[in-house]
Amino acid sequence: MIDPHIAVVGSGALARSVCYSLAALSAPAPAAPIRVTVLARGGAASDIARICQIRAAVTGGGATFAAESPRDEVEALARLQPGVLVCCASAQSPYERTTAPSAWTSLIAGAGFGVTLPLQAALIARLARAVAQASPRTLVVNGCFPDVVNPLLAALKAPVTCGIGNVSTLAACLQAALGLADQDDLAVLGHHVHLSEPGRPEDEVLAWHEGRQLPDVTGLLSAARALDRRELNAIAGHAAARLLLALVAGTEFHTSLPGPLGLPGGYPVTVADGSVTLRLPPAVTRADAVAWNLRVGRDDGVEVVDGRVGYSPRATHALAPYLPELAAGWPVAALDEVIERLTELRRRLRLAPAAPVVAVGTGTT
CATH class of the missing domain: 3.90.110 (L-2-Hydroxyisocaproate Dehydrogenase; Chain A, domain 2)
Structure with a gap:
């Protein structure tokens, strides 16, 4: 039996959508009453839980909602032991190209969305490791670029059941x-x-x-x-x-x-x-x-095969001027180091204005 306790990580649009729908839907029999814990920093988690509790009361869906802002993922999971954890937050917003265009978003446009893979994987990789350590019965569901992040997690032997979206x-x-x-x-x-x-x-x-x-x-x-x-x-x-x-x-x-x-x-x-x-x-x-x-x-510019992350010619061409040693691909075991390198590159490129994109090769993003 899976504990009818769902932990939703994040406070952005996807996390809110998941929680709002959990408040509106009735759980299929023979489940016990559903409990949802929203895990996010700041007051956003409490706001989401409060809104959802009101929605659940109106619809009669039966779910109850609570909120936490954990500092330590291992401690929180050891204590909560949710039946399912769903990650709806990442270190890179897919909407940055419209909200804050820069040389960084120009790089993404030129290389393909897949160049952000390490940033999409950063939080869910930590959470999956924490689940393996502190709550091994928890099912892990990933909402952050799961088409490629999930194969990365599997190559790292980190637990992941499936993704959502897409x-x-x-x-x-x-x-x-x-x-x-x-x-x-x-x-x-x-x-x-x-x-x-x-x-x-x-x-x-x-x-x-x-x-x-x-x-x-x-x-x-x-x-x-x-x-x-x-x-x-x-x-x-x-x-x-x-x-x-x-x-x-x-x-x-x-x-x-x-x-x-x-x-x-x-x-x-x-x-x-x-x-x-x-x-x-x-x-x-x-x-x-x-x-x-x-x-x-491959139109996203990245794939995970045989324990390595590889880039399409288009992505390699776009990434090589900045991180040539990564443009040739890297082993999944280097994820933490690659996250640091890409985060630093993003910090620098965000300070420069966006540039016109010259596409190389074929494909769309």
């Missing part, structure tokens, strides 16, 4: 576009890069309904892709809340998730008895699905 968001949008009551007969292969329409039609999301491949995924996703990326957080958070409730309840639930079992990209899955298994169409093997996700994911 293909989960796309599957929810396809479900709505098709008018389906659930995703029981919907299977989606998709990657973080697919939140935008790919530059090559052959790299589009693959989706099946009742075993038949859907012919016009681009058309089905066009309205959702036209939404502001921040608005997609509300969809991602709602889908994540549904997943988290299924995990703690132990009920069976069919959806598509990023980074399940530490795999790259996103896959159709079955959630049951607190575990996640792949639910691929009969004609698709696990090896085929992994290879496809690695191929399309």
